[in-house]
Amino acid sequence: MTPDRIAVIVGAVLALFLQLVLAPYITILSAMPNFVVIFTLIVAVSRPHSFGALLPFVLGLLYDLLTGGPVGVMAFSLTAFSYLVARLFASLENDTLFMPLAMMALGIFLVELAYGMLLTLFGYNAGLFEAISYRVAPCFVYDLVLGVILYLFTTRFFRTSGAIHHDITQLR
Amino acid sequence: MPLNLQQNGSSGARSIVLVVLLIVSLVLMTAYAREGVTGPIHSVQSAFMGGSSTVGSAGAGIGTATESAAESLSDLTANQSTLSGLRQQNQELRELLSNAEEYRQEVERLQALLDMKQVSGVTGPVAHIIGRSANAWDQSITIDLGSEDGVESGMTIMGATGVIGQVSQTSAHSATVRLLTDPNSGAAVMIQSTRDNGIVRGSINGILYLEDLDEDVIPEVGDVIITSGLGGSYERGLIVGAVVSVNKTANNPAGTIVVSPNDSAALLEEVIVVFNAPDVAAAEAAAAKAEAEAAAARSQEQSEDEWYDEEGGDEE
Numbered sequence: 001m002t003p004d005r006i007a008v009i010v011g012a013v014l015a016l017f018l019q020l021v022l023a024p025y026i027t028i029l030s031a032m033p034n035f036v037v038i039f040t041l042i043v044a045v046s047r048p049h050s051f052g053a054l055l056p057f058v059l060g061l062l063y064d065l066l067t068g069g070p071v072g073v074m075a076f077s078l079t080a081f082s083y084l085v086a087r088l089f090a091s092l093e094n095d096t097l098f099m100p101l102a103m104m105a106l107g108i109f110l111v112e113l114a115y116g117m118l119l120t121l122f123g124y125n126a127g128l129f130e131a132i133s134y135r136v137a138p139c140f141v142y143d144l145v146l147g148v149i150l151y152l153f154t155t156r157f158f159r160t161s162g163a164i165h166h167d168i169t170q171l172r
Numbered sequence: 173m174p175l176n177l178q179q180n181g182s183s184g185a186r187s188i189v190l191v192v193l194l195i196v197s198l199v200l201m202t203a204y205a206r207e208g209v210t211g212p213i214h215s216v217q218s219a220f221m222g223g224s225s226t227v228g229s230a231g232a233g234i235g236t237a238t239e240s241a242a243e244s245l246s247d248l249t250a251n252q253s254t255l256s257g258l259r260q261q262n263q264e265l266r267e268l269l270s271n272a273e274e275y276r277q278e279v280e281r282l283q284a285l286l287d288m289k290q291v292s293g294v295t296g297p298v299a300h301i302i303g304r305s306a307n308a309w310d311q312s313i314t315i316d317l318g319s320e321d322g323v324e325s326g327m328t329i330m331g332a333t334g335v336i337g338q339v340s341q342t343s344a345h346s347a348t349v350r351l352l353t354d355p356n357s358g359a360a361v362m363i364q365s366t367r368d369n370g371i372v373r374g375s376i377n378g379i380l381y382l383e384d385l386d387e388d389v390i391p392e393v394g395d396v397i398i399t400s401g402l403g404g405s406y407e408r409g410l411i412v413g414a415v416v417s418v419n420k421t422a423n424n425p426a427g428t429i430v431v432s433p434n435d436s437a438a439l440l441e442e443v444i445v446v447f448n449a450p451d452v453a454a455a456e457a458a459a460a461k462a463e464a465e466a467a468a469a470r471s472q473e474q475s476e477d478e479w480y481d482e483e484g485g486d487e488e
Contacts, residue, residue, distance in 0.1 A: 017227065019306050020224050020227050020303075020306050021227060023306050024303070024304040024305060024306050025304070027308070030308065030376075030377070030378070031308065032306075032307070032308035034308070052186050052189060052190075053186065053189050053190035053193050053194075054189065054193070057193040057196075057197070060197075061197075061200075062220075063307075064217075065216065065217050065220040065221070066220050066221060066224040066306065067221075067305065067306045067307035067310070068217065068221055068305065068307060068310055068312065068341065068348055069307050069309065069310065070201060070204050070205065071200050071201070071204040071213050071216075071217055072196075072197040072198065072199070072200030072201035072202075072204060073197075073201055075193075075196075075197040075200065076194060076197035076198060076201065079190065079193050079194060079197060080190075080194060083190055115309075116309070118201070119309055122201065122205050123205070123356070124309065124355060124356065125355040125356050125373070125374075125375075125376075126355050126375070126376040130375075130376050130377070131376065134376045134377055135308055135309055135376065139308050
């Protein structure tokens with residue numbers, strides 16, 4: 001097992017742990033951060049060429065099982081949209097600082113929106129407008145702020161460990 | 173901006189994996205929505221949540237542990253001269269004071285719960301809240317009693333001032349409680365003074381709404397709302413809250429009625445799991461019988477007084 005893969009697994013476990021232990025206690029009004037979504041999107045834009053569907057699926061499924069939401073909803077949302085963002089970012093070949101952050105923002109928004117829409121479809125008692133204004137939008141903003149901070153931190157970590165360099169070398 | 177849309181063999185395999193996993197997700201979603209709370213996926217989820225509640229409860233101790241570790245580190249790196257007896261004594265006293273304050277607050281909270289049990293006549297154990305929902309969309313808490321302690325899905329949960337929710341899932345040593353303010357919560361209730369039936373529903377913004385009243389029923393601000401027991405989801409006769417806002421009028425029968433929730437779940441640390449509520453129907457029947465007997469006695473007394481008055485008049 002490569003050091004990169006170990007780092008990703010450790011990060012995934014840490015994200016789940018933070019979601020269970022820390023997230024419920026740092027809510028701001030109705031917004032609760034989703035460390036699982038943040039971590040997955042960071043990996044998606046940090047290693048777009050090697051990013052597969054298994055990591056988001058397993059993390060999404062564990063999120064569903066551990067937090068009590070309908071099983072499969074986060075697994076579906078996270079798998080579909082993190083993979084989409086990784087492929088889109090890989091195809092853009094733009095390694096400026098802005099583009100990964102924009103892609104991460106897009107991914108977080110799409111995952112939160114898809115999760116909310118699927119919940120309402122599966123019987124969550126709220127209208128779509130209410131769901132967007134009371135949950136999707138506040139959670140998106142919270143996730144994005146934390147995501148940018150963590151991305152800048154992890155990019156430095158990945159750069160020093162050579163993961164991004166390795167990823168770009170694979171592309172060329 | 174250049175786009176590199178070329179796909180190689182491995183990305184083709186990845187796409188297949190993606191499609192398979194998406195299909196698995198959809199199958200799980202559908203199966204979860206169709207099966208009941210005793211279905212296999214729900215059971216697996218309960219087991220996972222039971223395990224995660226241990227991790228969640230560890231979260232409450234993390235702050236204390238971090239503080240202690242920092243203090244220990246500070247002590248280790250400090251000069252020997254700074255660790256004087258006075259300072260140590262001061263530290264011990266502060267710890268004692270802190271513990272005493274913690275115990276005092278706990279006694280106050282437990283006394284409030286005990287008072288509520290005596291007033292409402294419910295029976296059931298007190299449970300500690302050991303976790304809160306880690307999902308922004310759910311309003312739920314986790315308590316430290318589970319199926320091995322006799323807790324079952326559907327049991328009513330009360331705070332110090334009344335009903336706060338219902339057990340939605342149980343594992344061996346913990347249970348998840350869906351709060352009344354959750355959008356998927358609903359409780360059959362009635363207005364205590366008029367006995368009109370309705371339903372209190374939670375909402376995504378955390379407000380309780382009183383709905384499904386008859387069109388001509390317009391409650392007043394301050395009316396107490398209690399559970400009606402209809403549908404069997406909640407025990408009967410327990411206080412839910414009070415009406416705080418009425419937007420419904422004769423001309424606007426679809427207006428909203430807001431009910432203040434009993435307790436803020438964020439501030440709760442202990443709750444009562446209601447095993448048995450008092451037999452409200454029997455109590456009401458007994459009260460009615462007692463009232464009828466008293467009225468009959470009063471009536472008899474009055475008629476005897478009148479008879480004596482009449483007799484006295486005749487003698488005169």
